[in-house]
Amino acid sequence: MRVLASAPAKIILFGEHSVVYGKPAIAAAIDLRTYVRAEFNDRGTIKIEAKDIRVPGLTVSFSEDEIYFESDYGRAAEVLSYVRQAIELVREEAGANGKGITVSITSQIPVGAGLGSSAAVAVATIGAVSRLLGLELSNEEIGRLGHRVELLVQGASSGIDPTVSAIGGFIHYERGKFEHLPFMELPIVVGYTGSSGSTKELVAMVRRSYEEMPDVIEPVLVAMGKIVEKARDVILSELDDDVRFSQLGRLMNINHGLLDALGVSTKKLSELVYAARVAGAIGAKITGAGGGGCMYALAPENQSEVATAITIAGGTPMITRISREGLRIEEVLP
Numbered sequence: 001m002r003v004l005a006s007a008p009a010k011i012i013l014f015g016e017h018s019v020v021y022g023k024p025a026i027a028a029a030i031d032l033r034t035y036v037r038a039e040f041n042d043r044g045t046i047k048i049e050a051k052d053i054r055v056p057g058l059t060v061s062f063s064e065d066e067i068y069f070e071s072d073y074g075r076a077a078e079v080l081s082y083v084r085q086a087i088e089l090v091r092e093e094a095g096a097n098g099k100g101i102t103v104s105i106t107s108q109i110p111v112g113a114g115l116g117s118s119a120a121v122a123v124a125t126i127g128a129v130s131r132l133l134g135l136e137l138s139n140e141e142i143g144r145l146g147h148r149v150e151l152l153v154q155g156a157s158s159g160i161d162p163t164v165s166a167i168g169g170f171i172h173y174e175r176g177k178f179e180h181l182p183f184m185e186l187p188i189v190v191g192y193t194g195s196s197g198s199t200k201e202l203v204a205m206v207r208r209s210y211e212e213m214p215d216v217i218e219p220v221l222v223a224m225g226k227i228v229e230k231a232r233d234v235i236l237s238e239l240d241d242d243v244r245f246s247q248l249g250r251l252m253n254i255n256h257g258l259l260d261a262l263g264v265s266t267k268k269l270s271e272l273v274y275a276a277r278v279a280g281a282i283g284a285k286i287t288g289a290g291g292g293g294c295m296y297a298l299a300p301e302n303q304s305e306v307a308t309a310i311t312i313a314g315g316t317p318m319i320t321r322i323s324r325e326g327l328r329i330e331e332v333l334p
């Protein structure tokens with residue numbers, strides 16, 4: 001038997017980092033996907049073929065008639081830990097420890113770019129392997145298992161990414177509880193810096209600041225939570241789109257300033273944010289953990305000008321759409 005599952009990337013519209021401290025956040029699944037194929041093998045091992053992951057540190061030695069490859073095995077094992085933990089967790093849930101499983105991954109999501117590649121790969125793996133083992137899990141339950149995978153690998157995780165990747169759409173999330181917000185076409189442009197940041201390291205960095213200066217950092221996190229509640233009110237309001245977008249844009253700019261205050265922006269991210277605003281975006285901010293990765297801009301009237309400005313500033317623009325669908329079982333072959 002062979003199962004192919006896919007799960008989407010996401011953007012965090014408001015509230016990354018503060019969501020780890022129990023504050024609310026708003027996120028949407030987007031139309032970039034990670035595909036995971038799962039099948040049994042008879043060796044009793046876990047085998048992972050990750051076609052889009054590059055592991056640095058490969059050394060190749062050439063002698064007359066032989067070639068030797070050496071790689072940093074520790075790094076390779078670490079990079080694959082989301083997939084491995086996802087498989088182990090599902091095997092345990094299914095009472096199938098020791099069952100040989102091969103998974104093969106292809107992904108459209110840039111890695112470490114704030115678009116939730118870790119959650120998408122965990123959710124798609126759990127979806128494919130649970131179906132393979134005959135476990136009947138709802139997408140919501142798969143989101144919760146994805147959260148456990150992120151906790152095991154990162155040490156800390158709010159759970160918003162695996163939740164939105166599993167269930168799709170546009171959500172308000174707080175401490176494991178989510179609410180679907182009405183679907184809306186968001187006129188956004190995502191700008192990718194081309195560099196990556198590790199969520200595990202950035203979340204740990206914010207934690208250190210919090211522990212060193214709780215009186216300073218706590219009010220920043222509280223303000224972020226208030227931005228999210230205000231944004232939710234605006235999204236649910238009956239206001240005209242132009243008024244709603246202009247209020248959301250202002251909230252995005254304040255949220256970006258606070259993320260910068262936490263130290264998770266970079267020169268390049270800030271350059272893309274300012275380039276987008278100068279080109280007419282009504283709001284622009286980091287999305288995801290930061291330290292590289294992506295920003296997004298709200299540009300109801302001038303998406304293409306904003307995309308050009310991001311390119312001129314050295315980034316890669318992506319015009320994405322919200323994905324209503326979360327985890328999807330694409331194919332089950334006997």
Ligand SMILES: Nc1ncnc2c1ncn2[C@@H]1O[C@H](COP(=O)(O)OP(=O)(O)O)[C@@H](O)[C@H]1O
Binds near residue numbers: 034053081115119
């Ligand atoms: N296609 C993939 N195959 C295997 N592992 C992946 C894949 N995409 C992402 N990952 C895992 O997720 C990690 C990146 O997650 P993270 O630091 O949270 O950044 P983000 O979720 O923003 O992309 C990678 O280092 C790797 O461990």
Ligand SMILES: C[C@@](O)(CCOP(=O)(O)O)CC(=O)O
Binds near residue numbers: 020116118157203288
């Ligand atoms: C920084 C954080 O709020 C979001 C991280 O998203 P990403 O892994 O950078 O896509 C962490 C979390 O919510 O667990």
Ligand SMILES: [Mg+2]
Binds near residue numbers: 118
């Ligand atoms: Mg992640």
